[in-house]
Amino acid sequence: MNSQDHNAPASPRIHEGSEARPDLSSLHVREDVAITGLCGNVHLPTGRTCDMPERHDGSCHFIGPEDAENLAAH
Numbered sequence: 001m002n003s004q005d006h007n008a009p010a011s012p013r014i015h016e017g018s019e020a021r022p023d024l025s026s027l028h029v030r031e032d033v034a035i036t037g038l039c040g041n042v043h044l045p046t047g048r049t050c051d052m053p054e055r056h057d058g059s060c061h062f063i064g065p066e067d068a069e070n071l072a073a074h
Helices: 065-073
Strands: 048-050
Touching: 048 065
Parallel strands: none
Antiparallel strands: none
């Protein structure tokens, strides 16, 4: 279905294969960030989200909630 509202925000880009990620239903993963192909792991005490690629090596790189909102919107 096409939106008639030309000012409506674009849907986030869903990364190929992200629907198959078993961690999307976990409370510590931001689904809106993870479906774009990023880690999306959330540091629960601070609410910061990892912006590294999905299944990255090493430690997470956490960004603030506002920056994660921007990632999810793109």
